[in-house]
Amino acid sequence: MGAAFLSNRRHRRWPLYRSVLWGIGTSIALLSVAGPLAERAHVDFTVHMLGHLFLGMLAPLLMVLAAPMTLLLRTLPVTAARRLTKLLRSKPVRVLSDPITATILNIGGLWLLYATDLYMLMHHSLLLHVFVHIHVFLAGYLFTISMVYIDPTPHRHSYLYRGIVLVIALAGHGILSKYIYANPPAGVAADQAQAGGKLMYYGGDMIDIVIIFLLCLHWYQDSRPRKRAGQVTWQNS
Amino acid sequence: MANGARNPYYARNLWSGFLFGLGLVAFFDEAVFHQLLNWHHFYDKSTTQMGLVSDGFFHAFSWFATVGGLFMYADLRRRQTLWKTRWWGGVLLGMGVFQLYDGTVQHKLMQLHQIRYNVNILPYDLVWNITAVLMVLAGSIILLKTRRKAGTGGVTNPLSNE
Numbered sequence: 001m002g003a004a005f006l007s008n009r010r011h012r013r014w015p016l017y018r019s020v021l022w023g024i025g026t027s028i029a030l031l032s033v034a035g036p037l038a039e040r041a042h043v044d045f046t047v048h049m050l051g052h053l054f055l056g057m058l059a060p061l062l063m064v065l066a067a068p069m070t071l072l073l074r075t076l077p078v079t080a081a082r083r084l085t086k087l088l089r090s091k092p093v094r095v096l097s098d099p100i101t102a103t104i105l106n107i108g109g110l111w112l113l114y115a116t117d118l119y120m121l122m123h124h125s126l127l128l129h130v131f132v133h134i135h136v137f138l139a140g141y142l143f144t145i146s147m148v149y150i151d152p153t154p155h156r157h158s159y160l161y162r163g164i165v166l167v168i169a170l171a172g173h174g175i176l177s178k179y180i181y182a183n184p185p186a187g188v189a190a191d192q193a194q195a196g197g198k199l200m201y202y203g204g205d206m207i208d209i210v211i212i213f214l215l216c217l218h219w220y221q222d223s224r225p226r227k228r229a230g231q232v233t234w235q236n237s
Numbered sequence: 238m239a240n241g242a243r244n245p246y247y248a249r250n251l252w253s254g255f256l257f258g259l260g261l262v263a264f265f266d267e268a269v270f271h272q273l274l275n276w277h278h279f280y281d282k283s284t285t286q287m288g289l290v291s292d293g294f295f296h297a298f299s300w301f302a303t304v305g306g307l308f309m310y311a312d313l314r315r316r317q318t319l320w321k322t323r324w325w326g327g328v329l330l331g332m333g334v335f336q337l338y339d340g341t342v343q344h345k346l347m348q349l350h351q352i353r354y355n356v357n358i359l360p361y362d363l364v365w366n367i368t369a370v371l372m373v374l375a376g377s378i379i380l381l382k383t384r385r386k387a388g389t390g391g392v393t394n395p396l397s398n399e
Contacts, residue, residue: 163301170297175289181280198279205300212301216308225316 018066025062028054033133042123045184045192046199053203055133056106056140061207064144069151085152094155099165102146106139107172114176119185143169148214159219166215170208177201246318247385253309254327255334258376260303262332263295266339270352281350288347295343299335326379333372340366 031037032051041048069088073081087093095101113119113132122128145151147162181197184190244250270277284292313319340362343349352361 163305167294167297167301170300171290171293174296175293178280178289178293182282201279208297209300209304212304216304220308220312223312 022066025059029059045188045196049196049199056136057207060141060144089154099146102143103169106143120187250320250323251327254324255331256302257306258328258331259335260299263299276353278350288349323383330376336369
């Protein structure tokens with residue numbers, strides 16, 4: 001918000017809807033780690049799953065749509081912005097922002113959390129608890145920016161490649177939901193695991209359809225037919 | 238111009254329809270049989286591991302296919318290359334192929350879930366799979382009728398400017 005204010009003094013106005021998206025996104029992320037929802041999540045697995053959908057999917061999506069990197073780049077002094085751009089172009093960032101890496105970190109991390117004892121261990125160690133929640137958010141954000149390009153993206157991948165990886169990631173998420181439904185994580189009652197699994201499955205679908213829509217919309221805009229010189233002459237003659 | 242075999246987006250008409258058909262039938266399955274009728278179960282204890290994986294991939298792919306197929310349709314319209322007959326052929330083929338796969342491999346072989354529980358399942362399976370075969374046949378006939386003619390009659394000189 002502060003950056004938007006600063007930046008508005010020198011540039012074209014930063015769109016209000018982006019600030020609103022950022023506000024809602026960060027609020028949802030905070031809501032899922034602090035406050036009554038987070039309290040309930042410790043005892044109720046369905047609420048925990050709602051928190052997971054908020055923190056790992058909905059909040060990252062809204063925040064990505066707010067284009068924070070664009071705002072940061074135009075607010076920073078030129079030299080600092082140049083340094084940041086150089087960092088974004090670097091090789092480690094390229095490897096990290098590849099849709100496959102992002103999918104392994106995001107969906108692989110979730111499998112590790114729910115299909116091993118990690119879920120139970122997390123509730124006994126504050127450090128682990130904080131680490132897992134930060135990972136869920138960051139991996140969700142990384143996954144979203146690897147699929148839809150709102151901010152400047154130096155390492156770009158084709159629509160087909162992103163589409164294929166996206167389907168694999170969605171499948172991994174859906175399969176895990178049904179796995180949780182059938183095999184409750186340690187310390188979770190069967191009926192709670194069933195409700196939580198279903199919420200994860202359908203809730204995930206709702207957010208994923210937005211990512212699919214944006215990916216296809218960008219393809220549609222990118223592939224719009226351009227009139228060739230020859231056609232123009234033909235029409236004029 | 239859009240109705241000829243010389244349509245430059247000949248293949249895209251088929252693919253757009255196929256993807257949309259596949260997505261449509263999967264969406265129908267989810268909305269009607271899972272949610273409204275409650276016949277299908279979210280999870281069935283007898284599901285094999287392969288069944289869970291297959292279901293996960295088909296569910297994800299059908300979600301993508303519905304949206305992607307419609308954007309391709311919009312693209313064909315924008316280019317004025319939409320060939321509705323061939324597109325519908327693709328839709329029927331996509332619907333039939335998915336329903337047949339769902340009704341035979343997923344329901345029966347992989348025991349994903351049955352169409353309905355606590356009833357004699359045979360008539361349900363028959364109606365399900367026969368409908369699927371009919372859609373595949375209808376789609377195939379339309380696609381054959383709209384195919385590019387090779388050899389006699391329909392062949393055109395690609396260099397002619399007609």
